[in-house]
Amino acid sequence: MSVTAAGGFTAAGIAAGIKQSGAPDLALVVNTGPCQAAAGVFTANRVKAAPVLWSEQVLKGGRVSAVILNSGGANACTGAPGFQDTHATAERTAAALTSATGTEHSAAEIAVASTGLIGERLPMDALLPGVEAATAALSAHGGEKAALAIKTTDTVHKTAVVSDPAGWTVGGMAKGAGMLAPGLATMLVVLTTDADLSAGELDAALRAATRTTFDRIDSDGAMSTNDTVLLLASGASGVRPEAAAFAEAVRAVCADLGQQLVRDAEGASKDIRIEVVGAADEDEAVTVGRTIARNNLLKCAVHGEDPNWGRVLAAIGTTDAAFDPDALDVSINGVQVCRGGSVGEDRNKVDMRFREVRITADLHAGAASAVIWTNDLTADYVHENSAYSS
Amino acid sequence: MSVTAAGGFTAAGIAAGIKQSGAPDLALVVNTGPCQAAAGVFTANRVKAAPVLWSEQVLKGGRVSAVILNSGGANACTGAPGFQDTHATAERTAAALTSATGTEHSAAEIAVASTGLIGERLPMDALLPGVEAATAALSAHGGEKAALAIKTTDTVHKTAVVSDPAGWTVGGMAKGAGMLAPGLATMLVVLTTDADLSAGELDAALRAATRTTFDRIDSDGAMSTNDTVLLLASGASGVRPEAAAFAEAVRAVCADLGQQLVRDAEGASKDIRIEVVGAADEDEAVTVGRTIARNNLLKCAVHGEDPNWGRVLAAIGTTDAAFDPDALDVSINGVQVCRGGSVGEDRNKVDMRFREVRITADLHAGAASAVIWTNDLTADYVHENSAYSS
The missing domain is CATH 3.10.20.340 (ArgJ beta chain, C-terminal domain)
Incomplete structure (x- = not known):
């Protein structure tokens, strides 16, 4: 169920042609509300990919309406043109969502994440039309396909869900198999919840959870330029959870996904x-x-x-x-x-x-x-x- | 020519039966004087092998009359019994040299170095008789055999010599192929010179040389428990070299040996x-x-x-x-x-x-x-x- 286990989210995963193999390579996760609070943690590497620089700015506002993620290219060490590519991706996503929903979407509330080889430009002629295709494919059951589309050398896709008896859920997806290291493991992670929480409450829960989970995975000591972990809340359950219970649910989902990353680490036998x-x-x-x-x-x-x-x-x-x-x-x-x-x-x-x-x-x-x-x-x-x- | 290229030194390398393979595993380097000034640098690892703890004490006196080195066992993480083994090795070497030369030798002036597997006691029943055999085999042409006897996974033995037109020489031998890392690369190195210098002068030249040579080799990031680099001066040439020329000679020998370590690093192709x-x-x-x-x-x-x-x-x-x-x-x-x-x-x-x-x-x-x-x-x-x- 992945990122669509929680109410208030749609998702899609498609093959846009970014990967030469023709495998799925573009994922879209949309928060349909009523709330759009969000928090994020990013790589501690000082060499940050363009989508990290972009998304850090977006998250400062505490609101994210959608996340567009691609595999097949990290868009890291690509200079100003690479940053413009990220910006164009967010703009195209905002335009596609505005057109599809009839509701105005702003690029400033759209997070972007990329993973793949460092130092090469993304094939924007494939990526931008892919954004339209992904928007058309959005579904309340699209979580698995989104999780599949962010894989690089991962042999399996990774998802986790915790549901609370009080009526709210935390779900998530992750990718990561190499360059796993602290601050964070090399990974893209999107967590969603239908709980009703502010950006500040999400941030506190997310930082506490990553500190003892993703930050303590160190597969090969190599820190990535693209690590991104996002937590989006739709409030669709109408429930304001107790802080400790919510923090524990986020920690449990992060720990579960973290273990899946370790078990799928490149070439590992132990x-x-x-x-x-x-x-x-x-x-x-x-x-x-x-x-x-x-x-x-x-x-x-x-x-x-x-x-x-x-x-x-x-x-x-x-x-x-x-x-x-x-x-x-x-x-x-x-x-x-x-x-x-x-x-x-x-x-x-x-x-x-x-x-x-x-x-x-x-x-x-x-x-x-x-x-x-x-x-x-x-x-x-x-x-x-x-x-x-x- | 290795450690016997400089005048005033004898050396030997024998198979004492420490290695089960029967390969050479015990080396002895003796400074026959007239001077016996010495300096040493050791691993920065806080978990230090028994021979490192012993030799650090010996070097504080600034005098070394002989170095006994074994491969086939690191004598690291062996506790007080392991330290007693090192002490017994130095005592047996002192007794053998006293008996062979008729000159009193003290264990307090005999450095010990070991290399091999961590966490196992040395086979003292083979090593101590080996000390007698190595003493009997001492020769002014024994440098190559000594260099052969300190090999572990090294595929070749490593030696280097620089001679100055003023009439003095710096020679040396090294072992090291794995666990090459800073502070120092995992290595045992013995350098000798027939120049006439004080322990303080040797120490200054040795520290300056290792800082930019052995300390800047980092084959696999793993710091050893046994790294030892010794510089012994016999004064046999009767020449007091100019400080800068001597420092450069020591640096050149260290750089040459360091390059040999890199070229022989375990499994490396580049x-x-x-x-x-x-x-x-x-x-x-x-x-x-x-x-x-x-x-x-x-x-x-x-x-x-x-x-x-x-x-x-x-x-x-x-x-x-x-x-x-x-x-x-x-x-x-x-x-x-x-x-x-x-x-x-x-x-x-x-x-x-x-x-x-x-x-x-x-x-x-x-x-x-x-x-x-x-x-x-x-x-x-x-x-x-x-x-x-x-």
Whole structure:
């Protein structure tokens, strides 16, 4: 059901011819109201794609009437002409929606998102007519097709829904398979709700949710230029939810979509859950977890089902977090292979045959903890990413 | 000629049975004087191997009479028993040299270095008798054998020599093929000279040299627990060199050995020279270069001979260095594929068939520059590092 699980939304996904393969490549999500409050979080990368620069401006107004998303091109590092392409896309979407609904739509309330190769202009001669086709295809059941149209190297489309007994729903779709990294994982995400909430309330719930979900996925340490996560509220349910219940629903949908991103990461054969406990504070737990998650040697070892805990310690040792090297404990899949910074239980006891691998590092420096998810490093990852643009 | 190119040194390399393969695994370098001044730099990792903890103490005295080095085991994360093993190795070396030379040797002046798998005790029943055998094998022509005995996954042994017309020489050997990263690349290096210099003079030359050579190699972003670079001076030439000439000789030997490490990096098919120019200061140039060097997606692209400059910009954008995203230029092998943060010359003009790939990033934010060397990311790297300890 994806983004159309919540009332007050229509969506479409079509093949506009942006991708040479002829696969679906253009998605449109429209908020039919009565409200159009919205919030968004974007990549922390200082090199931002044109659609990110555009949508950041749109979201400052706190209102989004529609989101137009394309795969098949990131429109990043394309300079002023690329920004003009994004602007033209929003204008064409506004015109098409005005014509189709009889209600005036403004480009200033239309968010744009793009994903694909960096450094190439989008084929606007295909994209702009596609906007008309997508508008004509809008449907209250179009969520799945929209989710399909934003895929790049994703092998499956990703959707999630949480419904509250009080009568409101949060639904969403996501794409992302490579360049998964913090601040945020490389992803486009659109979340919708029919709850009745202000832009400020949406923003608070979204930031809290992404901080502990998408921001703690680090598949390959490479931060994208295009990450975009939007949350749109139509108010169509007429229900004003309790803040904590709504925040938890948004967190649950983000966590679900985040797990789907990890499970579909390019070339990965293992999902690695790294839990850092006993940290002095949460920031240090996140830093240590992220450092472990980015250690290529450890990622290779996990791929080889080798419980090489020395590589965990070597990674921890590069951080400036509070810990005593002689007090570090590391468990892999429940076996404490490192105790007090030295050899613990027999590493041959560790069973690593399954896709999920759990690494726990205890810093013995405090009471804070954090979980970071990453993937193994595989020959398939190398193959997929050495041939991406050719 | 390696470490015995300089007068006043003997060396040996033998197979002590530490490696199950029966390959050479124990090296001994002895300074026969008349002077025994020494300097050393060690890994910045807070998780330090026992031999690093030991040798740091030895070097504080500024005198080293011998270095005993083993491959086949890192003696890292082995706790107090591992430290006792290092201590026993130094004591046995001192006793063997005292017995062989008739001159009293103290363990407090014997540096120890180890390389291999983390988290396992060394087979002392093989190593200690090996110390006797290595002492018996010492020769003024033993430098090559010593260089062979410190190899782990290295495919070739690495040596370099610079001789000055004034009558002094700097020679050296290195090992290192994986876990190459800053502060320092994972390496054991012993440099020797017959110049007559104090420990303080050696330290200044060594720190200046490693800062711009070994510290700027970043093969895989993974910092070791065992990195050790030692510089020993015998004074046997009787010549006190001019400080600048000596510093340049040490730098040249370090740069030569560093290049040999890059060319032999595990699984690599490309050596990537990343030059950052136009930086506000040298630290920012190094930070940006290192960030580019650690981007797995870029490393995969280079492996695929794909001039994917967007991944260079995406990496730069994650740093807090001074730059304007719309002013960034990137050249690959001399073709300016990115100009002003956007599309530059045709990427199809870039010829990437050769092993060396040159990436230049101009931040247009100042006059500082730095060069970082890294390698591509390959399926062979994954294979080699997913099976290392098994």
